[in-house]
Amino acid sequence: MGRTVKKAGKSKKKTKGSKNPEASSSVNPAVASGPAKVWQPGVDELEEGEELQFDPEAYNYLRGFSTGWPCLSFDVVRDQLGLVRSEFPHTLYGVAGTQAEKAAWNYVAVFKLSNIKGKKREPIPSSTVDADTDVDSDSSSDEEEEEETNEDIKPVLHLKKVAHVGGVNRIRSMTQQPHICxxxxxxxHVQVWDFKSFLNSLADSGPVVHKEDDKIHSHVPVKVFSGHKDEGYAIDWSPLVTGRLVTGDCSKCIHLxxxxxxxxxxxxxxxxxHSASVEDLQWSPTEAAIFASCSVDGKICIWDIRTGKQPCISIKAHNADVNVISWNRLASCMIASGCDDGSFSIRDLRLIKASVCLCMHSIFRKKNISEMAF
Structure with missing residues (x-):
């Protein structure tokens, strides 16, 4: 699902762009010169200033929605509409944090997307079986034209803006109480918010299309923590203990x-x-006292809050920044990590030779590797 790379300016972790709804809602990649090809991590190298392009043909449904300013982070808010939803149209709730041009212009976007319509993915695309790409192309074109002319099938974005001091590096909704973010x-600063009133207002908005609410609402956070020595990106709510949270900063510190x-x-x-910035945190899906972290130092660490402030396990996972980790929800001995160089790894923690401790005992007694599903 790759495309040819395009030349671009060297990117930074945070990019504060202009407020351009049309630009932010565009989903078509820039046209690159030369034939398209799949980029292979660990095989192909990116030249200075090159960026990868996504392939829009990989998606059944792809549409952009403008939240105003660019957002570095978002999260889907769990609702009461059912866990398994396979039939269109879809509705979802979410939160996103802006990176505005000026600090005072930032806000948290609390939103509802409704009337999302598309089609189920076919096991084998009909164009491959029938060798009739023209028919598929015409059909797709007709669907796009119909959506543009028929207001009833257009997706609807309802948006509430809540003032936030400074840009939002990352935002996370609590699993057990989704209105708490x-x-x-x-x-x-790390801040905890109660967005129940805004989510309730969105739930009562109905399917009627209305103009975006440009008002930025003042709202007081329920908790503010200023004990970190620097800004950060790593944050995660416990899936097992309601309200338990860990936050990590660019000064290598993690607070519980x-x-x-x-x-x-x-x-x-x-x-x-860690010896450098903590980039991501994740609680174990099965053990309430255990969480994992990853860092710019290339390491993944496993921690047990019952055994002190040092990691139980420290793994040199990559040779560059480890930006993201994902703990297997079915086999808690398995953890995946993604690196700044485009590579990723999947590790079985049972194979790590380390001193026996309560943390390792808790992890290693879990399910078999064959049950892995990230």
């Missing part, structure tokens, strides 16, 4: 948040085991 700001009477007690003594 945490934001990592580029000001170095414990829920307490509608607020949080935050351990001011950080977990320290």
């Amino acid at each position: 945490a934001t990592w700001g580029d000001t170095g 948040w414990e829920p307490s009477l509608n607020t949080w007690e935050i351990d001011t003594k950080p977990f320290v085991g």
